[in-house]
Amino acid sequence: QVQLVESGGGLVQAGGSLRLSCAASGRTFSSYGMGWFRQAPEKEREFVAAISWSGGSTLYADSVKGRFTISRDNAKNTVYLQMNSLKPEDTAVYYCAASRRSYTNFASEYVYWGQGTQVTVSS
Secondary structure: OOEEEEEEEEEOOOOOEEEEEEOOOOOOHHHHHEEEEEEOOOOEEEEEEOOOOOOEEEOOOOOOOOOOOEEEEEEEEEEEEEEEEOHHOOOEEEEEEEOOOOOOOOHHHHEEOOEEEEEEEEO
């Protein structure tokens, strides 16, 4: 069992930056691939980024590539999402999730989810 708690969301102007954190409970955090997803109002949940259990491999949605960076610190049981050059279209609730696979962009492969943190980007 893994419990995930996101933090770091907020209101930021377009062009600004935020860093989201996701703290995980449990001793097996390092054995899970981790991902970030987001859901905007009246839209489907979409993949943002994923990272392998070791942190050596990452995957990004085309819409955030070059602007967002996913990383993890297994000693702290935490995964991060550094978001730069934010755009109004990045406004959404951001969720972190844990997968028993190494890392994947398929939401169905993630077995544990956090409660989400709101990110709002003003124009």
